[in-house]
Amino acid sequence: MPARRAHIAGYITAVAVCFALGMLAGWNRLAGRVDNQAYDLLSKPVASEGEAIVVAIDEPTLRAFGERPQIRNIVSMTLEKISAARPTAVALDVILGGYSDQAQDARLEAALKTTPNLILGCLVDSDGKWEDPAPRFRSAAAAIGHVHYEADQSDGVTRQLALETVYANERRWAMALETFRVSRNAEILESPDDLEVAHTRIPAARQDSTRPMFIRYAQSIPVISAAKLDQHLGELEGKTVFLGITALSMANDRLKIPTGATIPGVTVHAHAYETLRRGAFLTDASSTVILSICLALAAATGLLFAFFSGWTAYISVLPLLALPLYLPGLFLEQDTVFPIVAPTAVAWLCFAGSATYQHFIVRGTLRRTESDKARYQEAIHWAAHEMRTPLTAIQGSSELMSRYKLPEEKRGELSAMINSESKRLSRIIQTFLDVERLAEGQMELKKEVFPASAVVDTCMARVAPIAERKNIALTLDTPVDGTLTGDRELMEYALYNLLTNAVKYSPPETHVRVLSATKGHELSLSVQDEGIGMDAKELKSIFKKFYRTKRAELSGEAGTGIGLSIVQQIVTHHGGRIGVTSTPGKGSCFTMVLTVQNAEALSR
Ligand code: ADP
Secondary structure: OHHHHHHHHHHHHHHHHHHHHHHHHHOOHHHHHHHHHHHHHHOOOEOOOOOEEEEEEOHHHHHHOOOOOOHHHHHHHHHHHHHHOOOOEEEEEOOOOOOOOHHHHHHHHHHHHHOOOEEEEEEEOOOOOEEOOOHHHHOOOOEEEEOOOOOOOOOOEOOEEEEEEEEOOEEEEEHHHHHHHHHHOOOEEEOOOOEEEOOEEEOOOOEOOEEEEEOOOEOOOOEEEHHHHHHHHHHHOOOEEEEEEOOOOOOOOEEEOOOOOEEEHHHHHHHHHHHHHHOOOOEEOOHHHHHHHHHHHHHHHHHHHHHOOHHHHHHHHHHHHHHHHHHHHHHHHOOEEOOOHHHHHHHHHHHHHHHHHHHHHHHHHHHHHHHHHHHHHHHHHHHHHHHHHHHHHHHHHHHHHHHOOOOHHHHHHHHHHHHHHHHHHHHHHHHHHHHHHHHOOOOOOOOEEEEHHHHHHHHHHHHHHHHHHOOOEEEEOOOOOOEEEEOHHHHHHHHHHHHHHHHHOOOOOOEEEEEEEEEOOEEEEEEEOOOOOOOHHHHOOOOOOOOOOHHHHHOOOOOOOOHHHHHHHHHHHOOOEEEEEEEOOOEEEEEEEEEOEOHHHHHO
16 A cells, blocks of 8 residues: 555656656747747738828839938928828827927928827837937827837847836836827826826736737738828828838838848837727736646646556647647737746656656556565476375375275375375465465464474474385484474474475485584574485575576486475575575585574573
């Protein structure tokens, strides 16, 4: 259970880290550029029959005014014509700071004064001060408005207009906004979150003393060359006229707009004015909305990989991976600008994180299941191998008893054999279960106290008949001292195994010795034979499950290679250790070192 909880916590952490990385990826300059490009692609120009008309002082106009055209003269003459055509308002995108020729300025002043609802332009000059129109011109205007556009620094595209600009503690509204206000003969009502002009609410919240507003570019704005104004005068009535210089030889103000086109600044004023007039504004999605959607994407991706696996998970996550690519378009339909990078990065990173995490977890679980299976199969092998001998004895004896009429004495012998072999069988089954549990670390060892000599005696008695069959002498060279604490059954199993191996892997007519030595609280029990032996390389592997030496295989003795690994487990679980020395062809000596309590200690 704690492992499962740790797995869930690890998984949630992995998804959370991917979410955080995705958000970070969405908030940098490069991501900003990608978001901008997505916006440019998606924000289609709006079709509109508008109010704004641009009157352009273009190259033909300049040519019409001769070799050295005087801009103030051109403006004066053009304004005179425009005023006669009775437009609603006229915005003049020319900075009229300072004075020039007296006669020219007088004519200009007169032209300005006859222009209805005139808006003049102002700029921040290189000294950081407002460059307003000269007072004699200023007095003729209904308002002055800021004419500069701040393009996006990352790619130079003009997407937004600062409706408000503060410099040297003085605030100016943008020319387009002032023109809109004047054309509506209204006031600008302001709050930190929006502006209101003639019942049009403009959602332009104040940010760093500007109020950015997305310009919704129209498909086209009518442009009339000042040189051909006479033929179009009728079109100006009731319209809002933006008069500015578009000739590149005079003013190099061209702005790049989202469609990829570059247009003169005066036309951008007209687009901004149209945006205000239509009253349908775009706003940036709030951070809360972006964060919530990104969180939802991360959670959904994480949950899909938590509840599904393999192809089901991969296929069901596809819509989530595609969704962030569609979100900006869906939001734009609701007049909201939504980023593309942050949600896409969150969805894809969370997908990669969840998939990788689950992949490794599933692989880990699979590996564990496989090793459990292998261990179980080994145990079954061992049990089958160990049970064969008593089963054969029981089967043989019972068959003899049922087939033949045997003398009473022989029958008694056979039934005693059946009895003892079935007991052995049940011991083996018990040992099998114990060893299984020992390997899983689930078993609490019994804590019996018994003399070490009893274990040695029992095992030697059990092995004696096998040794006898091969004419092998089995001797106990030194008396065994001390008392062991632990599981007597398992301890007998361990020593019995060493003894049967010694007999199994020794030729007839040899000698198997049991040696014992006590040193403090340590009892060494050795089983020494004169058998086939093992070389140094083989010695390294004999405690591994299933390992058998070549020599053992060739000896023709049956075996599974499991016994010694169990012996080692039993000894280590009792706090002891096991070692072996051997010489090929000469013999081996297995030594178990166990903790004992000696007789004096016990009697004290
Ligand atoms: P098994 O005897 O069933 O093969 P064990 O785990 O008891 O399995 O022993 C593993 C291997 O160690 C044996 O197959 C044999 O190669 C080697 N071995 C164990 N005891 C001896 C011994 N006394 N002399 C020589 N080789 C031995």
